[in-house]
Every structure is written in C-alpha cells, then in structure tokens.
Amino acid sequence: MASTNSFNAHGELKVGDNSYEIYRLSAVEGSDTLPYSLKVLLENLLRTEDGANITKDHISALGSWKADAEPDTEIQFTPARVIMQDFTGVPCVVDLATMREAVADLGGDPSKINPLSPAELVIDHSVIIDVFGRPDAFERNVQIEYERNGERYQFLRWGQGAFDDFKVVPPGTGIVHQVNIEHLARVVFDRDGVAYPDTCVGTDSHTTMVNGLGVLGWGVGGIEAEAAMLGQPVSMLIPRVVGFKLSGQIPSGATATDVVLTITEMLREHGVVGKFVEFYGEGVAAVPLANRATIGNMSPEFGSTCAIFPIDDVTLDYLRLTGRSDEQVALVEAYAKEQGMWLDPSKEARYSEYLELDLSTVVPSIAGPKRPQDRIELAGAKESFRKVLPTYVAHDEGADGDASSFPASDPTPQGSPDGLNGGTKPAEEGDGNGRPSKKVTVTNADGASFEIDHGIVSIASITSCTNTSNPSVMMAAAMLAKNAVDRGLTVAPWVKTSMAPGSKVVTGYYDKAGMWPYLEKLGFHLVGYGCTTCIGNSGPLNEEISAAIQENDLAVTSVLSGNRNFEGRINPDVKMNYLASPPLVIAYALAGTMDFDFENEPLGQGTDGTDVFLRDIWPSPDDVERTIASSINQEMFTQDYADVFAGDQRWQSLPTPEGNTFEWADDSTYVRKPPYFEGMGMEPAPVEDISGARVLAKLGDSVTTDHISPAGSIKADSPAGKYLAEHGVDRKDFNSYGSRRGNHEVMIRGTFANIRLKNQLLDGVEGGFTRDFTKGGEQTTIYDAAEAYRAAGTPLVILSGKEYGSGSSRDWAAKGTRLLGVRAVIAESYERIHRSNLIGMGVIPLQYPQGQNADSLGLDGTETFSITGITELNEGRTPKTVKVTATKDGGETVEFDAVVRIDTPGEADYYRNGGILQYVLRSLVAS
Template sequence: MEPPVTESLNSFGAKKTLDVKGKSYEYFDINVVEGMEKLPYSLKVLAENQLRYEDGKNVTKDHINALANWDPSAEPDTEIQFTPARVLMQDFTGVPCVVDLATMREAVEALGGKPEQVNPLNPAEMVIDHSVIVEAFGSKEALEKNVEIEYERNEERYQFLRWGAENFSNFKVVPPGTGIVHQVNIEYLSRVVFDNEGVAYPDTCIGTDSHTTMENGLGILGWGVGGIEAEAAMLGQPVSMLIPKVVGFKLTGEIPVGVTATDVVLTITEMLRQHGVVQKFVEFYGNGVKSIPLANRATIGNMSPEFGSTAAIFPIDEETVKYLELTGRPQEQIDRVEAYAKAQGMWLEKDAPEAKYSEYLELDLGTVKPSIAGPKRPQDRIVLSEAKEQFRKDLPTYADGEPVGDEASLQAKRMDAEGAVMEDNEDVTGGLNKSREGEGESAAKGAAGRQSNPVVVSSPNGGEYTLDHGMVAIASITSCTNTSNPSVMVGAGLIARKAAAKGLKSKPWVKTICAPGSQVVDGYYQRADLWKDLEAMGFYLSGFGCTTCIGNSGPLPEEISQAINEHDLAATAVLSGNRNFEGRISPDVKMNYLASPIMVIAYAIAGTMDFDFETQPLGQDQDGNDVFLKDIWPSTEEIESTIADAISRELYEADYADVYKGDEQWRALDVPEGETFEWDEASTYIRKAPYFDDMKPEPEPVKDIKGARVLAKLGDSVTTDHISPASSIKPGTPAAQYLDENGVDRNDYNSLGSRRGNHEVMMRGTFANIRLANQLVDITGGYTRDFTQEGGPQAFIFDACQNYKEQDIPLVVIAGKEYGTGSSRDWAAKGTVLLGVKAVITESFERIHRSNLIGMGVIPLQFPDGESHESLGLDGTETFDIEGITELNNGTIPKTVKVTATKVSGEKVEFDAIVRIDTPGEADYFRHGGILQYVLRQMVKS
C-alpha cells in the first residue's frame, strides 16, 4: 500500500501522461519549466518532487523557480521542503521510531482519536541487521550459534518489531538473518521509479543509517537522517533542506587488472575528502560512467558519509536496467524505469550534453592502484606497495615498544621472548616460512627502526606462537560496502581457493569472519563451490548482517585478548567495511584498516600489517617454493566467468520470494496482540516513550526561561557522538546502575545501541561520552557541577539533572562553533530534552541537529556575531533568564531574544541571542512542543 497521491497546484501545467507498453501513468514533466533541462540529475529529482508537492505553502512557485534558475556557483541559501517517497531503517536506529509510533497510538486515543489512525503515511521498511554479534567463528556451527545468541539477547525487541509489522500499515520488517539493510535495499526494496495509483515518480528514500546512500548507485536520491526526521517523513512531513551545491565527478578510462572496486572507492574517498564536499551532492557523469558496473556504483555511493557528501549519485542508464533484470524485478517495473527516465531527461545518454556543476573533479580509472586505508580514517588511503612502510611510520603513535636498530637485534629480542622456538622458521626478510600452529610462527616482522614487543602465547589447541605489534587480530569480510559486490566477493573465494591449493592457511591468532550482506552471496558461493575454499582459510559463514563496522565482531579468544592488553600490543583489524575509526572495531584493537575482501584473505594469511606483499612470501607450497600474493591473485577472467556461471536472476528471485517470512525462531516469537502495544514494565529494552505524557489537545503557550542553570559548558566541534548514547555500557555509570537495579547481569548489558528503545537507559547515556570535555569540571566524561548542592560539587550529568528536575530548575547548554556535527543521531536531541534542557546557546549549529532540537521542543540560540561564552566572560556558574520566546505565541518568529546571565556576585551579563528557528514550519513544531506532538494533534483534528 502506497500513500495517497498529494494534489499539486500544478501551476506550471506539468502534469502529463506517459504510455509504457499499454499502461498509462500520470507524471510531472519537469521540462515544461524553462531551465530544468540543464540541471544535474540529482536536482532534476528534487525539481520533480517540488512540482508534485506544490501546495502554495510548504512548496511554492518560488521554490520551483529557484531550482530552475539554480546558480551552480552560488552559496546555498534557498530552503526547500523535500518529501521522500519512503523511509528505510535498520533495527538499532529504527526501534525508537517504532516505540514513538506505538506511544502515539495511545496518545491519540487519549485525545479522542482512534489508535489505528497512527500509521506511516509513506512506506517504511526496516531490515533487522545490526544485532548479530560474531561470538562464534571458524567452524560450521558459527552461524547457528550466533543466531541463537542473537535471539536470546534481542527477543524483547524482536517481539515488539513483529507486533509493529503486524499492526502498522505501510510498515514492513525484514527479519534477522536476511542481510544488511543497504544490500537488501538495492537488491529488493528499491523501486527506482514508483507507480502509486497510476502516478509515476522517482524513488526517493531517506534512511536511519548514514550508508543509505548506497541506493544512489541505482539513481535513487536519498541519504541518512536522524530518527526524528525519519519519523516525521513516515508521518508525511517534509524534510527541510537547502538547495545544495553539486560536485560533478567525471569518470574516464577502465579499471586495470589487479585493481578492485574497493581500490576505486578508497581513491575516490581520498579525493573527495581533500576537495571538501560536506553538505554537497556529488554526481558522477561522463561516458566513462557507462562502463561502471552497478555493483561498483553502489560501492561508491555507500561511502558517501566517509567522504562527507550528502549524496553520491549516478544517473539511470542501461546498467541500471540490467541490474533490475538480474535482481528479479518485474518486467513492468523495468519498462517503467526506462521509459520514465528517458521522458524526464534523467537517462544518461552517450555523448549527452554535460550539465552545469558547482565544482568539478575527474578520475582516470586506469590510474587507480591497489590500496588500503587506515589506521583510523577511511580517507587515509595507502597504496598497497607502501603499506608496510606506512604502518611502521604510524606505529609509534600506538605502541610503546622501543625501536629496534637492526634485523639481528630484533631477532635476538624475539628469541629471548620465545626461547629457541623459532629456530629457522623465519627468514631474514621477516617472512614466515611455515603456517602451522605450534611451529614457532610469529607476527613479528623485523627491520631497521621498527618497534617490537614480542609475546609468546600458548594456544588452547596446543602449540605456541608469538604476537607482536601489527598482528592481525581480526580479518573480516563484512559490510554492505563490499559484500554487495560480486566481483570482490567472488575474488575473495578464488584467492582462498588458490591459497588452499598451495597449502597456505590463515594464522592461528587471526579471528576470521565472513558476514555476507545477503543470502544471495551464500547462494552463489554454493553454486561456485567456494565455501570449502573459504573455510580452508578459516572464513566460515558467521551471519548475515552488519558486524565488524559497528563493533559487532565479538570478543577475541581469551588468550589473544589477554596478551594484547597485558603487553599493550598495537593489534590491527583488516575489514572490507566502510568505517575504521579509533575504538570502533574492537576494544582490543588499536589500528584498523579498510581493504577489499580479497586483501582481507591475504592479510589473514600474512598475519600482520608489517608485511610487504611484493617482496615477502605468504608462505611455501608443498614443494617448499615461496608463494607470493601475485601467485594466488585471481585473474579478471576467472572472476567474470565464475560470476557468469554462479549468479542468475533465479537466485535473487528465490532468495527474495518470501523475504518477510523469516526463520522458525522469528515465526515462533510470542507476539502481543492488539492495536496498542502491551508495554512490559519490567523490560529493559522497550519502554513507552514519555513525550506525550499529559498532552493536551491544544498546545500550551510557550514560556520564557527563568532561573536556568548551565548543564554543560562546551567548546567547538562538539559532535552528536559526544552527546548521544553510543557504544558499550561502562560499569558504574548511570546507565549501568539502572541495569544493575533492574537485575541485568554485567555480561548482559549489551550495547547502548541495542537499548535505544528504552529512554531510561538512553537519557542516562546522554552527554556521557568518555571524551566529552565539559568545562565546568576538570575531567572528561559525563560529569557536571550540581548547583543544587552547596558548593556545586562534581556529579554524573544524569544525577545532577534529576536534582534539578526535583527543584523545577530548567537547564541550558552553552557551546562553541559547529555544535552537533557528525551523525544526525535522534537521541542527541531526545536525550537533551529528557534531561531538562530548554535551550542550547552556541556560536553555530550543524543544520540537522539544530532541526532535531526544534523537533524535540528545545530552542536553539546563537551568541551575537563575533561573540562567544568566552568573550562574554561566562564561566557556567551563572543563572540564565531568557526573555522574548513568548513572541512565538503571536505567530511570529523573533529574530533575537534577551539573555541575562547573573553571576554569583550579582553581576549581570546581557546579550541578544539569535533565534535559530528558521522557518514557519519549525515555529509550528516548537509551539507544539515538538514535531511528533504537532503531527499527533493534526491527526486528531483530521
């Protein structure tokens, strides 16, 4: 069921009829508006959206003309309302959205409406993919064990999501174990061009995961947003945005032999980060685009958050159609996509006139070299041939070991550590001659100037091996970025086959993970008989979901973890993912590297980052001959012929034939019945949201803020990672104390991400990041001064907020420039309001977080131009009064409000703060106490 089609004013007479093989569609022809034909593809999609939603209020003729007259060189200054066709969610970020919808059903009933009124108006689809953790690995039982543990940990959440799928119209849930949300999206969920009651329009989709941009490879305009914006879009509200700059990226040439799609995307990531594309669209164009396979386009689009753009899009062309055919889309849909794109001028024709772009970049694909990226950022590309050298340059930042002067002294040091275990098992270049556990293998590779700290570890399976800085602790084929791409996945299987034939194997200290992005990968691995080869390298099927990129690799073997931590080894992870930030992959791993699935296998065999694949052998074959990477690298012809034999339309049709059904465990869940959800007061995962408690049919007048205290005084570039609860739950913190009080064992704390459906946990984790630098206190972390107590002692932020709440004292946050940058996490705003913060005063805001604060009823204010809390002499001990907010009750938006900060001495600091409620729509949201309250009241009225 799609939402009813909105009636447009159609001021430009754009509504027309499109005939496609006997079926007629209405559509809005952008070409009737002069100037539209020269726009970049991505802005044409926005233009169609404006024509279709023209209502004279949110979307006017002026907005449409602003697009038609777009100046590529101008700084963005025109705000438009963009209404996406659908919303995509993963379970971590999607659960709070469903909690809010379920709570709204009770609230609308309390206001005299009917619960069944509350449904997504736009299609909303969730793929449960972020909850699987790789506890088991390296055996055929790994998948079954990991699924079993996943259900044990997440049964409450899954029951709730199944209830939602069965009770909300326009909401569907893809069960766990199916694949990664973005891969399932491009392989099955994406429409490319909608047919809604005979109206055709572009598929546009926002998602609660930043890598929603993977769909850009299919020509679908969309990007990641916070949960608040996603909820609003589900309920029919538009997304507010500036018409962006568009960077034209011309692709020419062809990818050389031995270079993978991963190498291409790491090169593009580096280029775009250096160029600067934040808050811009990137659009790929030129005849070279037509030679880029769809899977490679999706790989590039997926990495958009890593190079910082809002979207990274490819136009529709023959390659798009070919992919839709391969993945089993109905012929009617395929015909509609081609005919519509051509009619709108959205089809990439050969030698087509180039659109005007704001900025230009160009890459000759023939110049791309094999690469990895690391040790902590996706844009830090390293040419593979220089990887060993660069690792040694980076190592001193992560390791405390003393530099070793020469090869002989290194070998002496290592032999001291392990006695004579090594003997002749290592050659003088540092390469390992054998790959057998218990025969003195070592992750230490010596050369002049590197740091070394060899540690002998006894394996539970018998034998010993030596670990050192640079050891590969995790080698993981993971993430939608690459597991959606058959060329690199088949390549990984083939290099494993060749390695096994030569007698090579992964090092025993490497945790090997293979977590494909969809069951289709399992299908073509089986058809090509590649699993036996991957398993020979230790890469057994671990699960279908997002694992290593979000820190779900699970614990390392105990003896490995103990050795790393006791001896402070700089361990590494190599993953085929998109994110490698510090601390993200594993608490035991300091240095993280992105690589193709093929290179993940290679590094698992090498066992260390301190390795030169050109000069060092991976081992020896059965005859004692050195085996180098080049000897086992699969050829392009081998990869392509395997893909041709193993992958077919029927494979996709079979795997997605009943995608919402789930396995026996999913179907056996005990799901509550009824149009409203039966909340379990004992649940520590799912709690009724508090935003609608005691809500009245009409909003109460907004009030000025009196006697507020400063919760946090912060510097520049405070991100939503600093504000929003994320990662693990540290014992002793307020979130952990809550779980302790509710009988949760420490081993079952799970992560803050998994508990996003429980506001009690989440508000205790807000402003609790260990790196938050609150200038009110001398230490970093989730602390503040509690001015309800004499002398204002240091306290946990949550505990102080509880005391302020008891005394009815409002709170403010003061900060510097770029407040709220980073991922647009909804809990950064939700947690802020639940702690009692009424206003945030900064030098500048990140756009989405500013919008989210308004969406939760918190007023965003800015210091006068050129001023800051430092220049005004504010130390955070003041009491704040903010006057002039009440002007909003008159239907106007005040440009400024008067802020009076009174010091303990009685001295007053006064200034006029700029009100950052920028549009009439935002003013409506704020007057209602938030966007969800606004929508709820509109539902009741209708």
C-alpha cells in the same frame, strides 16, 4: 490530494499495454539543464503542489535554480517511502505506539497514527559475532540473537500487524541497504495509477547506497522518519550540487573499495556537507552498478546529503539481474527517457561546483586508523602505521606522531613465522628501529602458544553493506583465499576472522563457484547476514587474547571491509581500526599485523618452501569477472527474495501481541513507553530564553554521533549496566545499546558514554565523565551529573568545535541529549543530520561567530551561561543571532552573538512545538 497543477504538467505515459499518469518536467522552464537529482525534486513538487506548503513559486524557483547561488529557498520534499533498520526502527515504532495513546489522550482518533507512505524495516543490526571460525557459527549466532532480542522482535511483529503499509524483513536475511538495492527499491514508483521517481528517507545514514540505482534518498533521524511516515514533508533548502566527472577505468590491482576511499578523501577535502553530489561524464557508463552503490553508500563519510548516479542501461541490467519484472524495467526506461532523467554523456547539466577523477589513477588503499576519509596508499601503509603507533601506545591518540624516527622500510630480516618485526626479539617497548614493541606470550584454549604485540591484526572482518553488496570485491576476496590455501598459507592464530554478507545471494554465488571451503580454511566462516563489525557488533575476542591486550595495554588493530572506523566503535579492546577491501582484509589476516609491507615482505612460505607475496595470490580482474559471470544469475535473487517478509520458523513461532495499541510491560528492559508526550496540551508553551545553564561537556572537533549516541556493549560498572543489574538482568544478558534503543532509561544512561570521548572539563580522562558543579565540580558520570542538575532545576549546554555530530544519523544522539536536560548546543559547525535532529528534539543548535570558538573566547566550561533572544521565535520570526553571556566564578563575563542554526521555517515550527513529534501530533489532532 491531487496537485493544483499550476504548470499544466499532468499528463499520460503509455508503456506497452499500460498507461500511467505523470507530471512532465518539460512544463517548467529551465528543467532541461537541471542536474538529475534536482529533476527528481522538481517532479516531487509538481506532483504534490497544494498552493500552500508547496506553491507555484517554489516550483519556479527550482526550475530557475542558480547553480552558483548559496541555498536560500526552502522547499518541502515528500519522500515516496521510508526504510529503517531495527536499531533505529524500534524507537520509531515505539514512538508511533506512544503517539497512538497520546492522540487518544488529546481526544483524537488513534488510528490516524499510521504510516501514510510505505515503510519497510529490515532487522539487520542485532546479530553479534559471538561465535566464529567454525561451521556452525551462523546457526549459533542467530540462535543467540533470538534469545537476546525476542522481546524486541515480538514488538516489531505486533507493529507489522497493527500498522498499515509497514513491513518487516526478519533476522538472518540481509543488510537493509543491500536488501534495498536488490529488492525493495522501485526506481520508478507506480502507485494508484501515477508513475513517479522512487525516493526515500532512511533511519540509517547509508541509505544513500540506493543512490547508485538513481533513487534519491538519504539518511535522517528516526524522528524525521516518523514524521515522513505520517505524511510530513522533509523541509530543506534547494541545495548546491557538486558535479563529479568520472573518466577512465579502474586499473588492474585496484578495487571499487579503493575508488570509494579515493572519492571520500577528495570530497571531504573539497567540502560537500549539506550538498548533493552527482556523477556524470563518459566514465559513468563504465562504472558497474555495484560500484555505483558502493560509492553512494559512502556519502555520509564525505558528508554530502546524497551521491547519485542517473539511470542508464547499467541500471536496467541490474534490475533484470535482481529479478525485477519486465513491466517494471520497461516502466523505468520509458519514464526516465520521457522525463530527461536518462544518462546522456553528451549533455552536461549545470552544477554548482566541479570535481573530476580519472579512475585509471586509483591505487590500492586503506583508511585509518580512526576516520574513513584518512586514506593511506597501501604502499605506504606500514610507514603510516609506524608513524601513528607511538601516539596510541602513549595514550595520545589523534596526535600526528613523528615520522622522522621511523624508517620507511624495516632493514631487519623478513618472513618470521609470526609475521612480527621480521623475526627480531625487540627490547621492551622498542625494537631498535623506532617501533614500540611489547611482545606477550599467549596460550589459547587449544594449548597452542604464540606471541602478540602492538599492531597485531586482532580482527579481520568481511562485513558491511558497503562492500558485501559488490560481487567484484567479494569474489576477489574468495579467489584470493583459494590461492592462499593452494599455496599453503594460514591465518595467524590471534586474528578473529568473520564473513558477514549483506544478503543470501553472496552465499549463493560462493556456493556455485565452490569458494566456501577455501574461505573456511582461513577461518572466514559465515557468521550472519547483517551489520556486524562495522557497527561495533564484532563480539568479544578470545578471552586469553583479550586479557593479554588489556593487562599489557597493547595497541592492536582491526581491518574491516566496512564504512566506519571511528574511535571506540569496533571493539573495546581495539584502539586502531582500518577500512580495506575484502581481499585486503584477507591479506591482512594472513599477515597478522599492520606493521607489514605487502610489496617487500612475504605473507609466509608456501608448501614448496618459497616465499609467497601478495602479488603471487592476487586474482586477475579478468578471472574474477569470468567467475562472477558463471556464478551469478537472476534465479538466485528471485529465490532468495520470493518470500522475504515471511521469515524462518523462529520468526513465525514468536508469540505476537494483537490490538491497535500496545500493552507495555512494566518489567520490560527492552521496550518502554517514552516520556516525550507527558503533560502535553494542544497548544505549545511559549519558547523561553535560557538562564543559569551549566556546561555538561566541552568537546573538541569532529565529535561524531558515535561519541554521543549509546552504541556497542554495555559495561557492568556504567550507569546503564547498573540500571540493568538493578532490574534483574544478568551481565551476560546485557546485550548492546543498539538492541535496547526502545528503552529510554538505558539510552539516557549511555548518552555521551563512549570510551573515547574527551570531555575538556577534565584533564586526561576519557569516557562518559564530567564535573558536577552542584557538588563543587567533582568528577562523576555524565548521567549522574545530569540527574543532579535536573534536581537542582539547572538547564545544560554543550560546547563543541567543528563538525559536531558527524557520522551516522543516530536519533538517540539527539534524544539522549534532550532527555539529559541539554537545552542548547554551541559549536563551530555541524553535520547536517545531527543539527536537524537536535531541533527535532527541541534543542537549539547555536554557532560561534565566524572565526571564533570556545578557546578563542576564553571559555573553559566552568562558566554559567545565559542565552537571550530565543523568545523572538514566539512572534513567528527566527532570530539570526542570540546573545550568549558566560559568567565566570569571579564574576567576569564573556559575551558573544551566536548564530541560530534553525535554517528553515519548518524547523522553527518544530522547535516552537518542543519537537517534531509534538508538532505532528498536534497537527493530526487538529485536522
């Protein structure tokens, strides 16, 4: 529908021989000094103004945005496109297929359920590193991937044929965010003769990687993405914008990863949840596009909605390099300059808050052992590791440890062959220097024997779009590997090594530079193009090493070039996980242990018998850049993306169902019709207060969506494992939770089942367990307890602390919560995406009064809860607070007014309808 054009902004832009319709920002007073990101939103409103949902007042409010005001004005943002990965995308397509049937049941036209905006899905989350350290690792892993996921892939191929404007990038191609910046992103759209900024929402929180190209986009839950595909705008408040000034240049020895970890720490400490972050200043022009994308990628780790860079010559150079057409590059340049979206370091926009980083002060860093914002300077990594190790050995993860008993440096002789403890033979659980030690002899399949201990690096993985999209760190890693091999260094035999680039372009420039032989000599063979270790698809450790770790309860580590290192995420055998740049991943693989000081300890002895230190093999930045310049060209991108949606012979030969509606297979354990629309009528039932509710889980601070959402491998003795076994699935074919996201029965059983979840209803128990008060409070699994409560007609609540739901935009964290019977969550604070997703599934997010929490109120989770005042929503009003009454067994009550975190009228509509999909479905049928 055409804009009502209240500001007479509609006009024409000529670029060469082409002419485009545009909506000029200059028509709105105040637009000139808006931050870049808000200019993108302003154009969006001008172009989609309809006089009802988007009005002249909304546009004026954005133009006259007060930088220092708290957000209070709701706007409707209509993204240009939606991007998905397969774990989160499969449930989206499942829901769309189910909606087609629901529309028919309500007397509507099923064909109305069709993406109204371009939707692209990249299959990148299903490859697991089952095979590694050998030349055929990639081929074998892809073969296993198809064997495991053929049913899902057939379903996605059906969707590509059944839905208009829906495209699928087949397996073995790359990681969604890297494919996005290298090929899918338009930067400026040209659709039906109208030019406008490329914007997107994605079903993965790291959608923000595209911010490096100047594309405004962020991660949303799958349910929001489905609504966006169906033409529903994203309801949001005009945000605060943090201006982040960059100056200086990255020093020699530091990498883009180190910059990202530094920025992550700064912004997480500053507090940017729900805010936009925008980079400006003289230093921006010196930041390569790949580094910008790496910074944007980590936006979820510091909690902002986006982390964006404006368009400039660096953007255009990257578009040319990656094979975008001359016409497209010309349009991007002309449009950005016409609309005042071109980087002008001499002009400073108005920002809500200000931060600054001199890039020359960045030092080599890692982050861990369980959060990406916990940055550690590399020089202090050994001391930091020694400080925290005792807490993991003692199963008190998360304690700070006691640094006083750990020396800053190890006085024992260095350079032992195994790289552990300087060659000393420690006593059981101690090495005489305060470091817990428990050496265990392992004999591998080749008959070689070696000792492993607490702190060994069991996984060293170059993985994740965050860094594999960045040639500077990837080439540095390869050149470091070459230098190590040339000096005669080898990787410790207990390290599982892997190389999983985000696109085939990486393989191309490694081939051209002649680097693969050196990487492979150290065990870093190609294992797949996709998200692997970073999302828990690290695959199993070698059996003998895994058994030794489990039988001796060793606290071992992983080092990966990813963006996530939350507890229980990477591998069930690995307690401590560290993020590092690709060259440091290789360095730690050579060291073999986290208990290592790169400055003072040699990585080993060279072929000439002399000690080799990290500084001896670290490539110079000039050498890295020269190698990149001679190894990367436009042809690599144009060839790799020439037919990106076609797939290989495996993909093309998959049997594909046809028809507008999907034929559900009753015996499928991968794709099942979900129950969201069962019994749904055209009119929503009135919202009801909650009474007689029990606590399913009482949780602490920083509970992530990884703790809530099913992820990783499925254990045989878990509710999900038992379900699959009952349905005839062999243990070896269980696959991961992510691969089975299209089956709600599996996903419900895995919700809140993370092995590191700490439910405070139980003492000293980790994992997906709780107390079942229908059976006297006995311990059972969360799923079994929820089923018992369901049978008894008892609603459920979750109690939590600060930052509830931080982490990835996982729709199943909300879907699973609702399907378990949870009606409300009461927390101290929320991460943006999960709060929104809870509402989208009909779960009300409530917040304790300022300064209060469960403990300060005396709540232990054994109480029975009632929540009154919710029914005010039936009258078209959203209450600011509702009354919560918690009744203890003895009859004593605790009462407080909980803040209702339904923040916009649009969210209130979703909640009144029982969820966003129900709202969309009713709206489509009514129209």
